[in-house]
Amino acid sequence: MGPDDDTLAADGHWAFGTGFSDPLSGLPMPPAGADLAALCLALGDDALIMSHRLQEWCTRAPELEDEVALANIALDLLGQARLLLARTGRDEDELAFRRGAGEFRNVRLAEVPNGDFAHLVVRLLVFSTWRLALLTRLRDSDDEALAAIAAKGVKEVAYHRGYAARWTIRLGDGTAHSHERTRQALAAVWPLVDQLFAADGNPRSPDPADLREEFDAVVGHVLAEATLTIPETAAETAAERASRDEHTGALAVLLEEMQSVARALPGATW
Amino acid sequence: MSWPLYEVFVRGKRGLNHVHVGSLHAADDESALHSARDLYTRRNEGVSIWVVRSAHITASSPDEKDPFFAPSGDKVYRHPTFYSIPDDVPHI
Numbered sequence: 586m587g588p589d590d591d592t593l594a595a596d597g598h599w600a601f602g603t604g605f606s607d608p609l610s611g612l613p614m615p616p617a618g619a620d621l622a623a624l625c626l627a628l629g630d631d632a633l634i635m636s637h638r639l640q641e642w643c644t645r646a647p648e649l650e651d652e653v654a655l656a657n658i659a660l661d662l663l664g665q666a667r668l669l670l671a672r673t674g675r676d677e678d679e680l681a682f683r684r685g686a687g688e689f690r691n692v693r694l695a696e697v698p699n700g701d702f703a704h705l706v707v708r709l710l711v712f713s714t715w716r717l718a719l720l721t722r723l724r725d726s727d728d729e730a731l732a733a734i735a736a737k738g739v740k741e742v743a744y745h746r747g748y749a750a751r752w753t754i755r756l757g758d759g760t761a762h763s764h765e766r767t768r769q770a771l772a773a774v775w776p777l778v779d780q781l782f783a784a785d786g787n788p789r790s791p792d793p794a795d796l797r798e799e800f801d802a803v804v805g806h807v808l809a810e811a812t813l814t815i816p817e818t819a820a821e822t823a824a825e826r827a828s829r830d831e832h833t834g835a836l837a838v839l840l841e842e843m844q845s846v847a848r849a850l851p852g853a854t855w
Numbered sequence: 856m857s858w859p860l861y862e863v864f865v866r867g868k869r870g871l872n873h874v875h876v877g878s879l880h881a882a883d884d885e886s887a888l889h890s891a892r893d894l895y896t897r898r899n900e901g902v903s904i905w906v907v908r909s910a911h912i913t914a915s916s917p918d919e920k921d922p923f924f925a926p927s928g929d930k931v932y933r934h935p936t937f938y939s940i941p942d943d944v945p946h947i
Contacts, residue, residue: 605899648858650879650890657893748889755882 608737609668612729620789621728622673623690626680627785627829628719629669630691633681634836635712636662637843638699647702654748658709661741668734682847686837690829694777696836703756703763703770710749710807711774715781717742718799722791750807757811764812771808772816780827861887862912863895864905873905881906 617625639659646652670677694712699705720742723735756763782793782800808815846853858880864873876895881887887906896904915923927933 648880650881650886650894653897654890654893657897751886751889 608733614730617674620787624789625669625672627690629666630689631695632662633666634691635695658745665738682844686832692780698835703766706749706752707770707774710753713742713746714800714803717746718796753807754811757813775816776818858882860909861906862909863891865901866903868902
C-alpha cells in the first residue's frame, strides 16, 4: 500500500469500490525472451479477440442481466490481454491496433463469427475450460510477472467457466428446442477444439496432453449434466491442424472494425 | 419476459449490514445470485450478497404512512440530544 492507496481507501463511500490492486505491483519485469514473448502474445491475442466477440453481444443479449455478465467477461479478458501483450515487451496498442490479421496468434475458436446464444455459451465453455487449465499451470511460471497475470486470470476465468457451464446445462437439459440448438452449437464449435491442444514447440507452454486431460474431464462432466454428447468429427481436417498464424477470413473483418478508430485517428487519446 | 423479480442486498467491505442496492429478473435463486454479482458488485463494492424474491417482501403501504410514522415525529425525547458533549470528544 502506497500513499495513494491510503487516500483511495479513505474515500470510503460504500457504493464505490476501494482497495483496487495492481497484480504486477512491485514485481521484477526483466525483458521477455523469445519464448516468453511468444507465449504472452498468443495468450494475449486469444483474450483480445475473444473479448471482442463477446463485446459484439452488447445490446444483443437475450436478457439485460446476461448482457452485463457478458460485458464483465469481455472486460476481464481485455484486462488479461493488456497485461499479456505488454509483457511481450512491445507496445500493447501497436500490437492490438497496428497488426494485420496474419500477424495475430489467436486460435480460431476466438475469431469465428458469433452465432446464437447457445453458440456463445458452448464456445465460452470450451474457451474458458481450456484457458483455465492453461492459466492454472502458468501460475507456477518462473517469470513472476506471467505467474501474477495467470493467478489474476484464474479467478476470472473460473467464473467465466461457471457461467458458461450453468447456461450449457440449462439449455442442454432444458426444452427440446433449447437442447437441439445447443447440440447444433456444439457441433459447430467442436471442430475448433483440436487446435487448442496442438503442440507449439514452445518450452514455456504447458504440456498439451495434460491440458487436454483436464479439459476432457471438465467438459465431459458438463455435457453429461446437459444431456449432450461430444459430436463425432471427421478425423483431422485442415482447420484442426491450422497453426496459430493461419486464420479464417473472419479475423480480418473483425480487425477492420476493432482497429478502425485507431487507424483513422493515429495517436488519438481520450 | 416471465422471470420473477428479485431484490438485491449487498454488504460492502466496511459495511456492517446488507444494504438494498436494486433489483433484477432471474429464472431462479441461484441465477439471481450470479446476476447480482455481475450487476451490483462490478466496482469492487461487495463482500456478501443476499437476494430475495420481491414477492416475499412485505412492505409498509403509503396509505398507512400516518399511523405508522407520524407518531414518532414529535417524540423529540427519543433522541439522545439532551447531553452536553465535552469539546475533546471527537466524531460525534
